[in-house]
Amino acid sequence: MKIVTVLGARPQFIKAGPVSREIRKNHEEIIIHTGQHYDANMSDIFFTELNIPKPDYHLNVGSGSHGVQTANMLIQIEEILLKETPDYVLVYGDTNSTLAGSLAASKLHIPIVHVEAGLRSFNKKMPEEVNRILTDHVSSFLFCPSDTSVNNLKEENITKHVYNVGDVMYDAVRYNQDIADKSTILTDIGAASKDYYLITVHRAENTEDRERIENILAAFSQIEGTKVWPIHPRTKNKLLSYGIDLDKIPGLKVIEPIGYLDMLCLEKNAKKILTDSGGVQKEAYFVQTPCVTLRDETEWIETLKDNANVLVGANTEKILEAVQLTCDSDYPPIFGSGNTSEQIVKILSDNQ
Template sequence: MKVLTVIGARPQFIKAATVSRAIKEHNEENPDRTINEIIVHTGQHYDMNMSDIFFEEMDIPKPGYSLGIGGGTHGAMTGQQLEQIEKVLLKEQPDWVLVYGDTNSTLAGALAASKLHIKVAHVEAGLRSFNMKMPEEQNRILTDRISSALFCPTQTAVKNLEAEGYSNFGIDINIVGDVMYDAALFYTERAVKPSSIDDLDLSDGFVLSTIHRAENTDDRDRLSEIVSALNQLHLERPVVMPLHPRTKKKLEEFGLKLNVKLIDPIGYLEMVYLLARCTFVASDSGGVQKEAYFFNKHCLVLRDETEWVELVDNGSNFIVGTNKELITSKGEEILRKELPGSCFGQNLYGTGDAAKQVVAFLNNKK
């Protein structure tokens, strides 16, 4: 059986690494029923620190195709990816196309396959922010609808699909857990300390922050509120931020000054090191707010909504938007250790074998 995996953005490399490893293990155990995986890297994120390093440190198979399509408007990017992925599909004729998450690469891969009547499997299906202004929300909804198999990380995701009538669509819906949890378990012992924090005394803990979402970076007022809040928190406890290129550009454009410990973008193993050792997390990333939970850390969600509602419901994460007072007050509350730790360890995202379940399903559908 041949599976074509489409990835293009940093979080997808992490997710794909778990499934690629499960495919490798399957092939070693079943030499008469091997799965041939071909990876297509669209190039949606392409930077040595944002892309190539992930393939190296996570032992992901090198892409069979690197399309080099990044930048530009959403429409232009998605259209170019659709055209180029279709050419690859016509050449390779895979049995399945495997896509992850909610990026333009995900939608382009799914749409190209669907129009050629090639089965699509969507990993991390069923997530909903209920904010249709988000490109990610548009991408994930459309991808779910044209897939043949949906792999959901949580029961909430399954309920979302059921509420939208998916039980009537003839699509296989599977709750397998979260492949990101698989990755966290596997790579924790391989974590690497970022050399860029060697000059910082973190013995009393630190706040880990990431900002990259366009709704925050492209809005001066929202970004200004976040900057002001993080600067204030930094006076209480060091704030460490791997600085995303988009955020760096907008800070300069708006004349905003982040007085925190800024470091260059880092690889996943370095991120795991920081997640495991920070005091809490403040982020607008969908993945990072969930990874914080994997490492028993509270997270301030710097957005007005989240797909991971179960983390808000259980008291581990807090939606604070870009309100400076709310960010700082909740952050200081965490620093004072006034929140219970009982919200952690509830096994919300499976048992760490989501990737194996995905591979087993594909193999059984051969």
């Protein structure tokens, strides 16, 4: 069995770690890195830390509009697929790399494997929502992280080769937790366990809307205590263009993007996490740290029970209220048992 895996962004590198290990036990894998995330702190470090094999192809697409970025990927991926003639093309999640890989494979009649299928925010203004819907509708095998995802696909009349296998990100957390516990990131930044808030903000719906980002920052200014923010390069540049000075926010520690293991350590030891990232929402759940989601909706509705995750949008008052909420520290296991990768590879092998 020969699989071409298409990767391009931080969350996909994390998901690929356990799946690639499982594929390569008995099968062949070719990795295409689109270069959607091209900063070394957003890309290279993840391949090193997670022991993901070096990509066989690096497309170096870089930044650009959705159309330009996706088109450039599509052209190059098609050429590679014609050369490699794989049995499957495997894509993860909902980025432009996901869509480009799935479109290229569908035109060449190569079966598409979508890991993390069935997610829906029901907001088509999000480019990720469009990407995931289109990918699901051309995929041959749809591996869902939860019952909710399976039901979402059923509502769209997608029922063939749909499997609830759990979440590969849970596999990654379980595999890497002990290593992450040895991280020195807390000492490096001068933070103490359970004595800081962890922040991530990068989605266009927040960063491209000045009113929204200013409302979010107004809340950060009023939250007492230490706040740690590994800032995304795009967010940093956007704030600079607005003339916003983060140094004026009391207690805020802005740091450069960090690797997966350091991030996992920060997530586990945070008092609470404030984020607009889907991946960070899940990781917060896995390490049982309360989460405040700076979005108007979430694909991960399972996490909203008992205030484990609270949706607040960009409303200053709602953010401040959510920070004060308490929640049960014993979250039920709703994303599988940590053997998702094995299930995926076995199903694909059995269907050869």
